[in-house]
Amino acid sequence: MYAQMIKSEATQDDPEKVAAFQARIDAGDKIEPKDWMPEGYRKTLIRQIGQHAHSEIVGQLPEGNWITRAPTLERKAILLAKVQDEAGHGLYLYCAAETLGVSRDELTEMLLDGRMKYSSIFAYPTLTWADMGAVGWLVDGAAIMNQVPLQRTSYGPYARAMVRICKEESFHQRQGFDVMMKMANGTAAQKRMAQDALNRLWYPSLMMFGPSDSDSVHSEQSMAWKIKMNGNDELRQKFVDQTVPQAEYLGLTIPDENLKWNDAKGGYDFSQPDWSEFFDVLKGNGPCSVERIEARQKAWDDGAWVREARMAHAAKKRAQKIAAE
Amino acid sequence: MSVQGLIRLGDNTLILGQRLSEWCGHGPALEEDIALANTALDLIGQTQLWLGLAAERSGNGQTADTLAYHRDAWDFRNLLLVEQPNKDFAVTMMRQFLFDTWHYEMLNALTDHIDPEISAIAQKSVKEVTYHRERSTDTVIALGDGTDESHTRMQTALDRLWPYVGEMFSADEDDLMDMAALRPKFDVHLSETLQESTLTQPESDFFHQGGKTGARHSEHLGHMLATMQVLPRSYPDAKW
Numbered sequence: 001m002y003a004q005m006i007k008s009e010a011t012q013d014d015p016e017k018v019a020a021f022q023a024r025i026d027a028g029d030k031i032e033p034k035d036w037m038p039e040g041y042r043k044t045l046i047r048q049i050g051q052h053a054h055s056e057i058v059g060q061l062p063e064g065n066w067i068t069r070a071p072t073l074e075r076k077a078i079l080l081a082k083v084q085d086e087a088g089h090g091l092y093l094y095c096a097a098e099t100l101g102v103s104r105d106e107l108t109e110m111l112l113d114g115r116m117k118y119s120s121i122f123a124y125p126t127l128t129w130a131d132m133g134a135v136g137w138l139v140d141g142a143a144i145m146n147q148v149p150l151q152r153t154s155y156g157p158y159a160r161a162m163v164r165i166c167k168e169e170s171f172h173q174r175q176g177f178d179v180m181m182k183m184a185n186g187t188a189a190q191k192r193m194a195q196d197a198l199n200r201l202w203y204p205s206l207m208m209f210g211p212s213d214s215d216s217v218h219s220e221q222s223m224a225w226k227i228k229m230n231g232n233d234e235l236r237q238k239f240v241d242q243t244v245p246q247a248e249y250l251g252l253t254i255p256d257e258n259l260k261w262n263d264a265k266g267g268y269d270f271s272q273p274d275w276s277e278f279f280d281v282l283k284g285n286g287p288c289s290v291e292r293i294e295a296r297q298k299a300w301d302d303g304a305w306v307r308e309a310r311m312a313h314a315a316k317k318r319a320q321k322i323a324a325e
Numbered sequence: 326m327s328v329q330g331l332i333r334l335g336d337n338t339l340i341l342g343q344r345l346s347e348w349c350g351h352g353p354a355l356e357e358d359i360a361l362a363n364t365a366l367d368l369i370g371q372t373q374l375w376l377g378l379a380a381e382r383s384g385n386g387q388t389a390d391t392l393a394y395h396r397d398a399w400d401f402r403n404l405l406l407v408e409q410p411n412k413d414f415a416v417t418m419m420r421q422f423l424f425d426t427w428h429y430e431m432l433n434a435l436t437d438h439i440d441p442e443i444s445a446i447a448q449k450s451v452k453e454v455t456y457h458r459e460r461s462t463d464t465v466i467a468l469g470d471g472t473d474e475s476h477t478r479m480q481t482a483l484d485r486l487w488p489y490v491g492e493m494f495s496a497d498e499d500d501l502m503d504m505a506a507l508r509p510k511f512d513v514h515l516s517e518t519l520q521e522s523t524l525t526q527p528e529s530d531f532f533h534q535g536g537k538t539g540a541r542h543s544e545h546l547g548h549m550l551a552t553m554q555v556l557p558r559s560y561p562d563a564k565w
Binding site: 075 | 339342343346347349350351352353354355356357358359362363365366369370372373376389390393394413414466467468470471472474475478552553555556557560562563564565
């Protein structure tokens, strides 16, 4: 997902306070920034919201890669609007993280020096225009699976950010599917692009949900805190069950020989992605991992003079205002 | 009514929108990134209107998309200013400020155009461009006045782009209005902004020409079009 493998931080707080806090969460209360919270809850949320924010920002790059080459004016406008939305999501999420006592600059530095991650999916390249369809259809589709339940997460600012984000993500997914429809029903070259995009992005999309729950040691505490709402396998199954009929409708083939409807479980059986590839990506060995961080580092470095100048100008304005009073 | 005049307006917004969209994901701060994308989005929307009207009026089966994607550089009629490369944020924002200042006055004048369709597009666009001008003006002031480094970068950008200002006011019969008449209002906003930003207006009145007539574009335009047009030209039978 946009936040993967989030390690729950240990908590060493007063057990009575912790118990009272857990009772509030169990009762469905929202935790607000000024409320007492265990240190582990705060740190885990910073990590999770920060990683989600970074994913939105790094996620601009693979789609930004095609804005200048969008094949019609309308597609260009839609893609610009979508990438702008993602920057906006990044902004809400950084603001939500800031309520937990970390600054946006600190979070950015942690992304750039590798202390924080972004979703593995954005370390993959976008190679044809069909990838703009597949990213919307599969990647945003997978993201929605996780984000819809997060609207009910226990931390108020995160839940509220997620409400806004979900509205826009469902529009993104629809436009992605629309691009795929045009491609899948288009010329032979377009169909080839559409199938190729599905072949390349299917398993990376399945990886977005993270490793199997049986291998995930961090889920239990996060689920008790209601900052993780569903298990990884459960969401992955739901995604596959939703996506297979859509692929059939498009006339595309999911690249999995083992894909088969299982009447007994009421869902599809499917192959797991190559988890060693997933762990390689997390270690920074994704096909575009180096380029993505290089691009963000360059934006950060090249933009330093602009940020400094804006601060300096604002300080001069404040000084003038005080002098005038 | 000149179709060429409509194409000029649509090509300006298309080429500048395309340039700005190159920034996506690379801006100096998240807020700047969003503002650049938002401006690009407005400009592409305006392109659809201007080139859409030009296509309709030309009556030869063209559409806004065929005009955008199936003409070569010599048939483009945009100002040389808007095809200049982004370079750094200083050049991008100075280019934006100079263009917005002209664009705002031009659209304001066009809102009274005798042709109701032209007037309607101008009225819609000027609302967006009012905000563009406000933002680029504030940015030029903040960065001109900010630090020594930002001041130097903004002055360098202004000096570098100044030879492309004059073309905005060079007038001919293909224009939808008298472009020369816009200069006094442009100069007032320019000089007020430069004063507040502590920047110096260059003295030279030399300017490059050839963008809006198509007689001689810069070398940059061909590369932009190669990128922008690659899909429709490589797959001419495809619908996207």
